[in-house]
Amino acid sequence: MHKQFFRIGLSLLVTFWLGFCSFCQPVLALTEEQKLVTEVWRIVNHTYIDGTFNHQNWSALRKKTLEKPLNDSPAAYAAIQTMLRSLDDPFTRFLDREQYRSLQVNTSGELMGVGLQIALNSETGKLEVVSPIAGSPAEKAGMKPHDHILKIEGFSTEKLTLDEAAAKMRGPIGSSVTLLIERDGGQKEIQIVRDRIALNPVVAELHSSPQGMPFGYIRLTQFNANASAELARAISSLEKKGADAYILDLRNNPGGLLQAGIEIARLWLDSGTVVYTVNRQGIQGSFDAFGPSLTKDPLVVLVNQGTASASEILAGALQDNNRASLVGETTFGKGLIQSLFELSDGSGLAVTIAKYETPNHRDINKLGIHPDKVIPSVNINRQQIGTEADLQYQAAVEILAKNLVVGST
Secondary structure (H helix, E strand, C coil): CHHHHHHHHHHHHHHHHHHHHCCCCCCCCCCHHHHHHHHHHHHHHHHCCCCCCCCCCHHHHHHHHHHCCCCCHHHHHHHHHHHHHCCCCCCCEEECHHHHHHHHHHCCCEEEECCEEEEECCCCCCEEEEEECCCCHHHHCCCCCCCEEEEECCEECCCCCHHHHHHHHCCCCCCEEEEEEEECCEEEEEEEECEEEECCCEEEEEEECCCCCEEEEEEECCECCCHHHHHHHHHHHHHHCCCCCEEEECCCCCCECHHHHHHHHHHHCCCEEEEEEECCCCCEEEEEECCCCCCCCCEEEEECCCCCCHHHHHHHHHHHCCCCEEEECCCCCCCEEEEEEECCCCCEEEEEEEEEECCCCCECCCCCCCCCEECCCCCCCHHHCCCCCCHHHHHHHHHHHHHHHHHHC
16 A cells, blocks of 8 residues: 555656656757857846836847857857947947957057047947047047048948947057048048057146246146046146146046046045936936045136046036136037946956936036136147147136136235
8 A cells, every 4th residue: 555655656746747847948058159148238237327228128139149140259249249239329339359458458558559539429320539639640640529530441430330440540550541531511531640659648837827827737638547646746746836726628638437537526626526427227326525635726627529528527526516617618528437347258348337417417418518618729739739829728827817816805
């Protein structure tokens, strides 16, 4: 009886197991290429600013992507790029190993090429110059903010990603590249000779106004890893030399590291909010100044159409906290924050994770920051920056002189 009960129980157990497994699907191990696609999908899924993923089913897109054959790394990279393009965000992009290393170098010290900061215009889709790096071959050749690059060496940029366009402009030192650009409704070709580009972000000089007022003139060209420390040294040096006021020149500064922009704002502010960040949940994080500032002397900030990203964070913080007057033109208008992720095979992923707002909760993306005093740019060469030929600079000097007269009164 006991043995019969045991046989019946075992039979039922086997029947249940077989019945259950009839609904099972075989679980296949993912290939290395599929794992990389899944890795990218998960990062975007957890961090991307838009929770609707451009109004599409992000999970279904992953399944669809993995159904296609991915036999090697190029196939996986192509699948990832197709997946990311569906977000319609030029700043969220895949970087192969070379592109990833190049971006790391760009924010940390030195690079080789033409020296252009570029972006895809979200409205026109055209490849657009944010700013040429100060002293770079691109600046010497006459490239300007908001130039549209139509062709690189005769190759149309219409369907190129940012990184593909950058790769086509890179090359050995001494070699040249020809760009067809669109400016003010017309087209022209510009030839640029590639060179090594030193990313020394700070130029500091002691100037004097016509009234004999000594002031510090500081030009900041990029927010790289060294920017905050270099700027702090420049302010301390100028203070010892007797500077009574400052002009901070952010013209044609395309930005860089968010943290560098925050740290530099803190050099000028005793207290107050520097910037708010807003993620896809709408949660606001804030970065504040905690003082003391390195100087309380009057400050004027120069901005133009090439002032972008971290430069706009700094300009907005100083303007909203009434620490500085802004002179020049409305800034570029890039108010999105990207985070960089290293992937398991050494490639990289840049993802838009948040947007930022100024201390007065201004959203400047695509709008820019409007200066307190509008002075249009004039065509001057590099040697004329910060001289009598520089009308924006001259307007800043006049404001400083008036502020010091009012202060002394």
